[in-house]
Amino acid sequence: MPTVRIRDNENFELSLRRFRRLCEKAGILSDLRQRECYEKPTSRRKRKKAAAVKRYQKKILREKMALERDRQPIGTSK
Known part of the structure; x- marks a missing residue:
């Protein structure tokens, strides 16, 4: 699971964007969608x-x- 540390004076939206990018690179969402239903x-x-x-x-x-x-x-x- 990707983790993101919020930096000093960092906007929450920017941290969320970094977290989403890390999740996309790790392939978490695509894996979740594939496992949602049996294929x-x-x-x-x-x-x-x-x-x-x-x-x-x-x-x-x-x-x-x-x-x-x-x-x-x-x-x-x-």
Whole structure:
């Protein structure tokens, strides 16, 4: 569990923002949402596979865009 020490003369909202950021980095809220309801193993595998496919397609698209950008001659624009 992330802890935040309130500094001298620090605003409460700023401390709360730091705490939320630490919780987000630790993955507490996403873990809580996943454990809120039971997820069947087949559903979990399906969701993870879909996420992997999405990451792979995003990676390919980035590489393709970088290749097109590098291939374009300097001084010309589309």
